[in-house]
Amino acid sequence: MLPEKKELIVIAGPTAVGKTDFAIDLATHLKTEIISADSRQVYKELSIGTAKPDASQLEKVKHHLVGHLSIHDYYNVAKFERDVLLLLDKLFVKHDQVVMVGGSGLYIDAVCNGIDELPDVDESLRNELNTLYKCEGIEAIQQKLKLLDPEYYEIIDQSNPKRLIRALEVCLATGKKYSQLRTNTRKERNFKIQQMVLNLDRPILFERINKRVDIMMEEGLLDEVKSVFEFRNLNALNTVGYKEFFEYFLGKLTLEQAITNIKTNSRRYAKRQLTWFRKNPNYKWFSPNELDQVIEVIS
RNA sequence: GGUACCAUAGCUCAGUUGGUAGAGCAACGGACUGAAAAUCCGUGUGUCCCUGGUUCAAAUCCAGGUGGUACCA
Numbered sequence: 001m002l003p004e005k006k007e008l009i010v011i012a013g014p015t016a017v018g019k020t021d022f023a024i025d026l027a028t029h030l031k032t033e034i035i036s037a038d039s040r041q042v043y044k045e046l047s048i049g050t051a052k053p054d055a056s057q058l059e060k061v062k063h064h065l066v067g068h069l070s071i072h073d074y075y076n077v078a079k080f081e082r083d084v085l086l087l088l089d090k091l092f093v094k095h096d097q098v099v100m101v102g103g104s105g106l107y108i109d110a111v112c113n114g115i116d117e118l119p120d121v122d123e124s125l126r127n128e129l130n131t132l133y134k135c136e137g138i139e140a141i142q143q144k145l146k147l148l149d150p151e152y153y154e155i156i157d158q159s160n161p162k163r164l165i166r167a168l169e170v171c172l173a174t175g176k177k178y179s180q181l182r183t184n185t186r187k188e189r190n191f192k193i194q195q196m197v198l199n200l201d202r203p204i205l206f207e208r209i210n211k212r213v214d215i216m217m218e219e220g221l222l223d224e225v226k227s228v229f230e231f232r233n234l235n236a237l238n239t240v241g242y243k244e245f246f247e248y249f250l251g252k253l254t255l256e257q258a259i260t261n262i263k264t265n266s267r268r269y270a271k272r273q274l275t276w277f278r279k280n281p282n283y284k285w286f287s288p289n290e291l292d293q294v295i296e297v298i299s
Numbered sequence: 300g301g302u303a304c305c306a307u308a309g310c311u312c313a314g315u316u317g318g319u320a321g322a323g324c325a326a327c328g329g330a331c332u333g334a335a336a337a338u339c340c341g342u343g344u345g346u347c348c349c350u351g352g353u354u355c356a357a358a359u360c361c362a363g364g365u366g367g368u369a370c371c372a
Binding site: 015038039040049050074075076077078079080081103104105106107109110113114115116118120121126157158159160161162163165166169170182183184235236238239240241242243264265266267269270271272273275276279 | 324325326327328329330331332333334335336337338339340
C-alpha cells in the first residue's frame with residue numbers, strides 16, 4: 001500500500017461534547033484503532049476526572065496513548081508528536097485509516113503540522129527561571145528576555161510568564177535566540193489528514209459539562225483526587241477537576257464551592273478549545289450525532 | 300389586613316447635594332511551538348419594577364400601583 005493512501009482522521013471538539021463515543025463508532029465502522037490526543041488522559045492515575053474511556057469502551061476499539069504514563073513522568077507536546085508518529089508507522093501497516101480523537105488543540109497541531117525540533121532543556125534551568133519570576137516579579141524575566149532575544153520579546157505576549165520563561169530557557173540552554181530557532185514551517189507528512197470538530201449549541205454543551213461533573217462525583221472522583229493529593233504540585237495535576245478539590249482538602253473551599261468551580265472551569269476550558277479550533281480553517285464542523293455525514297466526508 | 304424596609308446588568312450589590320449608571324462574580328471575544336484541562340489579554344451585555352407628578356433635567360424627590368422580605372395582627 002502506498003503511503004499516500006494512508007489517512008489520519010482527526011476528531012476534535014470541546015470537553016464533554018461526546019468525542020469518545022463518536023470516535024468509537026467511527027473506528028468501529030472503519031475497522032481501525034484510536035489514538036487519543038488528550039494531554040491528561042495519558043496518565044494512569046487520572047481516570048474519572050479526565051473522562052477516560054471506560055473498560056467497556058476500551059474493549060470495543062483498541063485505544064493508544066491512554067493511561068500509558070504516570071503523573072510523575074514529564075510529558076510534553078514534542079514527546080506526543082514523536083509518540084504518535086511512531087505509532088502511526090505501525091498502525092498504517094494494518095490500516096489505511098486511523099482515528100485520532102481528543103481536545104488538546106496544541107497536541108493535535110503538532111501531529112498535523114509538526115513542531116520545531118529543539119533540544120531538551122534541563123529541568124533545573126526552568127526551576128531557576130521560575131524562582132526568578134517568583135522572587136523578582138515578571139519585570140525581571142521580561143528584562144532578561146529583552147536582552148537575550150529582543151526580536152522575540154517584541155512579538156511575544158509579554159505579560160505571560162510561561163511564554164517568557166519558555167523563550168528564556170531555550171535561549172539559555174542553546175546559546176541561540178529562540179526567535180532564530182523557530183522555523184515557522186509546516187512539516188510534510190507522508191499520510192493524508194482530515195480534521196473534524198464536533199460541537200453542540202453552547203447551552204446544550206454547558207448542560208452536558210455540568211451534568212458530567214455530577215456523574216464524576218457519583219463515580220468517586222473525590223476518592224481519585226484524594227489518592228493523588230500528596231502529589232498536587234505536579235504539573236499533571238494542574239488540571240480541572242483535581243485542583244479545585246485540592247483547595248477543598250486544604251480547607252480553602254467548601255465541597256459545594258469546589259464542585260461549582262469545576263463546572264465553571266470546565267466551561268471556560270471548552271470555550272478556549274473552541275477558540276483554538278475556530279481559527280484553524282482546516283477543520284470541518286459537525287454535531288456529534290452526524291456520524292453518517294462524517295463517514296460521507298471521509299470516504 | 301396594618302406597619303416598616305426593599306425593587307438598578309444573568310447573580311450579589313454600589314450609586315454623593317437630582318445632570319439618562321458601575322463594581323465583583325458569571326458571561327462573551329481573543330492569543331498561544333516542549334507546563335496546553337496550562338498560561339495570558341480584552342469586552343458592560345441595562346425599559347434603573349410600572350404609571351403619573353414636580354423639575355430645564357428623575358435611578359435619585361412626591362403619589363398611587365405591583366412584587367418581595369420582616370414584624371405586628
